[in-house]
Amino acid sequence: MPRMPFTASATHTALMDHHARACQWRMADLFAQDPLRAQAFSLEAAGLFLDYSKNRIDRTTVALLVALARECGVAQQRDAMFAGARINTTENRAVLHTALRAPRGHTLRLDGRDINADVHAVLDQMRLFSDQVRTGAWRGCQGQAMTDIVNIGIGGSDLGPKMACQALRPYGHPRLTSHFISNADGNDLAALLPRLNPATTLFIIASKTFTTAETMMNAQTARTWFLRQHPHTGDLKKHFVAVSTNTPAVQAFGIAPENMFPFWDWVGGRYSLWSAIGLSIMLAIGFDHFAQLLAGAHALDRHFQEAPLERNLPVLLALIGIWNRNYFQDASLSIAPYHQDLKYFPAYLQQLEMESNGKQVACDGTPLAAPACPVIWGNVGTNGQHAYFQLLHQGADVVPVDFITALQPAHDLPGHHTALLANCFAQSEALMLGKNAGQASAEMQAEGNSAPAIAALLPHKLFPGNRPSNTLLLETLSPARLGALIALYEHKTFVQGVIWGINSFDQWGVELGKVLAKQIHAELAGAAVSNQHDSSTHGLIARARAATLQEKALPDGASRSRSSISP
Numbered sequence: 001m002p003r004m005p006f007t008a009s010a011t012h013t014a015l016m017d018h019h020a021r022a023c024q025w026r027m028a029d030l031f032a033q034d035p036l037r038a039q040a041f042s043l044e045a046a047g048l049f050l051d052y053s054k055n056r057i058d059r060t061t062v063a064l065l066v067a068l069a070r071e072c073g074v075a076q077q078r079d080a081m082f083a084g085a086r087i088n089t090t091e092n093r094a095v096l097h098t099a100l101r102a103p104r105g106h107t108l109r110l111d112g113r114d115i116n117a118d119v120h121a122v123l124d125q126m127r128l129f130s131d132q133v134r135t136g137a138w139r140g141c142q143g144q145a146m147t148d149i150v151n152i153g154i155g156g157s158d159l160g161p162k163m164a165c166q167a168l169r170p171y172g173h174p175r176l177t178s179h180f181i182s183n184a185d186g187n188d189l190a191a192l193l194p195r196l197n198p199a200t201t202l203f204i205i206a207s208k209t210f211t212t213a214e215t216m217m218n219a220q221t222a223r224t225w226f227l228r229q230h231p232h233t234g235d236l237k238k239h240f241v242a243v244s245t246n247t248p249a250v251q252a253f254g255i256a257p258e259n260m261f262p263f264w265d266w267v268g269g270r271y272s273l274w275s276a277i278g279l280s281i282m283l284a285i286g287f288d289h290f291a292q293l294l295a296g297a298h299a300l301d302r303h304f305q306e307a308p309l310e311r312n313l314p315v316l317l318a319l320i321g322i323w324n325r326n327y328f329q330d331a332s333l334s335i336a337p338y339h340q341d342l343k344y345f346p347a348y349l350q351q352l353e354m355e356s357n358g359k360q361v362a363c364d365g366t367p368l369a370a371p372a373c374p375v376i377w378g379n380v381g382t383n384g385q386h387a388y389f390q391l392l393h394q395g396a397d398v399v400p401v402d403f404i405t406a407l408q409p410a411h412d413l414p415g416h417h418t419a420l421l422a423n424c425f426a427q428s429e430a431l432m433l434g435k436n437a438g439q440a441s442a443e444m445q446a447e448g449n450s451a452p453a454i455a456a457l458l459p460h461k462l463f464p465g466n467r468p469s470n471t472l473l474l475e476t477l478s479p480a481r482l483g484a485l486i487a488l489y490e491h492k493t494f495v496q497g498v499i500w501g502i503n504s505f506d507q508w509g510v511e512l513g514k515v516l517a518k519q520i521h522a523e524l525a526g527a528a529v530s531n532q533h534d535s536s537t538h539g540l541i542a543r544a545r546a547a548t549l550q551e552k553a554l555p556d557g558a559s560r561s562r563s564s565i566s567p
């Protein structure tokens with residue numbers, strides 16, 4: 001049934017009026033007026049503490065936003081998703097990544113199948129395999145234990161596992177090093193292969209479709225490289241496994257059926273790290289820690305399903321985002337993890353949020369009445385402070401920030417963690433408070449500056465402040481807390497998609513470029529160049545073809561420094 005755009009609701013009109021008033025507020029004043037403000041606008045669930053008090057909100061704002069969520073049917077859509085309804089309408093698929101972290105015995109049938117049994121059968125298969133590799137019982141073609149795991153995949157078949165392996169590196173196995181190859185650019189694989197011993201390397205070819213061009217190219221290159229050194233094709237089964245929904249394509253590639261770890265079309269790529277796509281994570285941290293990751297996500301799922309909307313962590317995070325995006329018109333959201341091990345989290349969220357909600361039509365194909373997903377970007381916090389935080393503090397655009405940190409460090413180096421937390425908390429305070437002319441000139445006077453110097457410098461020393469942020473605290477970056485954190489953002493993305501009226505589970509926007517790349521690839525390889533290209537693209541193709549011809553004309557070995565490892 002077509003859903004009403006949120007902008008047509010009575011609550012939206014009330015929110016517009018309320019926003020006109022909120023534009024006059026200074027958060028610093030709101031804090032001064034209400035000593036309980038931080039308490040009123042914070043919440044803890046599944047081991048995650050969210051302080052959202054440094055936003056341009058009051059109690060009425062939250063009440064209106066929650067009413068908007070109700071009117072948009074967030075609870076009904078959530079229940080439909082968990083129950084296995086085909087809410088991915090353009091692909092006619094259920095959306096059941098939550099079923100991947102449900103405990104054994106949880107009842108859920110889809111098209112007559114007990115999918116809990118299917119999920120746990122694959123988890124058992126993954127456990128058996130990862131235990132063998134980790135204990136050294138899994139031997140390579142020369143009888144040695146594995147030392148290197150190379151995950152070849154892209155998008156959801158790369159970003160989630162890579163992010164989680166980095167986040168949980170203190171839990172890593174001492175003998176095993178994880179590598180992630182995603183880019184079609186040969187520089188990625190070319191830099192790695194010479195560092196590997198094929199006899200102790202395990203390649204995981206991770207691709208839901210098993211047709212993704214970048215992954216297939218990298219997989220073929222890895223296979224050729226391996227066979228050059230160990231020409232027995234029978235040895236491949238000790239060194240190549242696949243994770244996919246496409247059994248025929250995996251078999252056609254030459255991967256043994258017993259080396260394939262399946263998953264299902266009801267798992268979206270960007271929601272797949274909980275499935276067999278997480279094999280590289282399980283190999284790195286072991287089954288028990290992987291189970292804790294799933295359990296942490298499941299705890300957040302339960303909270304999302306059971307908590308009232310006004311005390312519901314993902315719902316509130318989503319609503320604050322809607323407030324910033326659709327009322328204050330903030331076009332981007334910066335993610336600032338104050339934890340080095342979360343360095344890939346912003347990139348992971350880019351796919352999660354922007355591939356899910358970076359759209360301009362509603363589920364029924366009608367144009368959205370209001371813009372949806374903001375641009376998601378960011379980097380680890382203290383590094384960002386010395387790069388782009390200048391813009392966050394004094395730039396013309398207001399950029400809301402999500403600060404994420406852990407109260408306990410995963411190391412024992414003295415002093416570092418206190419400094420890290422101090423920086424994290426100082427940034428959100430500075431963004432919110434800002435600095436006015438009176439404060440800035442008093443400071444400069446105290447430093448002994450002359451009146452003309454103060455007048456000249458004053459405009460540069462002002463901070464507008466009133467810049468919004470959320471702060472998320474974890475006790476430690478453990479597997480369970482990481483699981484909850486990821487699930488929090490998954491459900492935030494879902495709730496926002498419901499309010500915007502979007503199908504958050506398709507990604508048609510990636511197709512056009514793929515099709516054109518195929519054609520241009522053929523043209524670069526020598527096929528006649530179409531006269532349908534614009535003059536810019538035509539010119540670029542001509543230059544690339546000329547460069548290839550020139551390269552071919554060079555004497556052997558002169559063109560590439562890495563010729564020894566090219567396939």
Ligand SMILES: O=P(O)(O)OC[C@H]1O[C@](O)(CO)[C@@H](O)[C@@H]1O
Nearest residue numbers: 155156157207208209212269510
């Ligand atoms: O796992 P696959 O099928 O190789 O897809 C990789 C990625 O490519 C995309 O389909 C986008 O092209 C993503 O949605 C997906 O995560």
